[in-house]
Amino acid sequence: MVPLLLAASLAMAPLRAFEYRESAPGSHFPSGMAVQDVSQPGTVSNPALLPLVGFSYLSAAGARPYSLPDMGAQGLRLGLCRQNAGVQASWSRFGIEGYAEQIFGLAGGIRVFGPLALGANAGCSMIGIDIDGFSRTRRIWDGGIAVVLEPFRWLLMTFFQENLAALLFRLRRGTVYPQWNAGLSLRPIRGVDLMYGMSGTAFGLVNSIALSVRLFPFLALGAGYQRETGAASGALSLLFGRVGVSYGFRYHDSLGMTHTLSLTLTLQSREFPSLAGGGGTARPDVTARVDINRCGEEELARVPLISRELRGRIVEYRQSVGPLTRSALLRLGMGEGDADRLCDYAYGLQEERRGSRAEKWRRGTVRAGMAERRRRLFMKMVEAGLPASRAIRLSEMAAAGRGRALREEIDSMTDLTADQKRKIRGLCGY
DSSP, rough: OOOHHHHHHHHHHHTTTTTOOSGGGOOOTTTTTTTOOSGGGGGGGGGGGGGGSSSSSEEEEEEGGOOOOTTTTEEEEEEEEEETTTEEEEEEEEETTEEEEEEEEEEEEEEHHHHEEEEEEEEEEEEEEEEEEEEEEEEEEEEEEEEEEETTTTTEEEEEEEEEEHHHHHHGGGGGGOOOOEEEEEEEEEEEEEEEEEETTTTEEEEEEEEEEEEEEEEEEEEEEETTTTTEEEEEEHHHTEEEOOOOOOOOTTTTEEEEEEEEESSSOHHHHHOSSOOSOOOOOGGEEEEEEOOHHHHHTOOOOOOOOHHHHHHHHHHHHHOOOOHHHHHTTTHHHHHHHHGOOOOOOOOOOOOOHHHHHHEEEEEHHHHHHHHHHHHHHHHHHTTTTHHHHHHHHHHHOOHHHHHHHHHHHTOOOOOHHHHHHHHTTO
């Protein structure tokens, strides 16, 4: 059986090399789609979609293609995605005894502005043969470019051109084909994605449709159909905080059933944006982002990650201290997860000042101590009945050691009683 399969593989190598790439359950088809469900990062192969993921992850997947005992497929993906950009390193393998295809890849994407994101990838594809004393390995380097356009929250359009070198040099098409993929994703309601993909492959035009339904913040279902090949697929995904588990199947009327399983780990707990509500990974309306250091309080109110109390602290901070940085937001009470996702709703944060490593460590240690003292003072002042806008100003002055200015500021507060002023001075240590 194995020699026959090898002979068939070698005979079809000019067209079939690297055809079986995707082993993640939610990928649906090995021929690839330009549009995928970004809430499940193990499926994302289009580099321009990486800025939409919004969190870092490690995903491992394995499959038993066509239920053949000697055939297997595996894959690993490591993604670092934040601040309107993302990078992903990947490895995938497909093969049987004596024959293997592997792809090592590096991809990156960036949101250029509002609804537009661009991406590119580069990789090395390897074919290895080792049977009956014959051994040979061939390496092929190539890359691709991609674009994503999201003019509305419910509409996403993508295009991904693979194997650019094969597109430019016809001689390379004998081994790899310059496949292109175009896709369209519609979100009629929250928690439902309807995806359509068209691919130009070595076998001709292939049309694919897929449906992703996130029933609950912890449960997602998917299904797909490919007309030209007659293949159908289904997937089930579960989330447990930072851990995601997915199972999927693909049925081909001639080749049989493929079973797949994947495990995804993230740095932070997450939920699916679902029909039942909840979930922190829904795609925001990127066309309505605000300048965090210039906008007014009404515009800040449109940012779902900023509460009413935090809005007041931000306005007061900009007036009394200066432009906001990420560390300033953390000091004002924003969580690290929300600070990472703020770029989906706002822009314009001032960059942190850079220095030597030792100086950065020293300053970071000092800032951490000041931030902790400032946070404790702020909470105690608010509990004592002081308005948040005043509490943030006084806690900043106390943490900076501006005792004289602090006493003058407290004495000038005519709406406070002598006992309240004395209590606030005691909290600040003056």
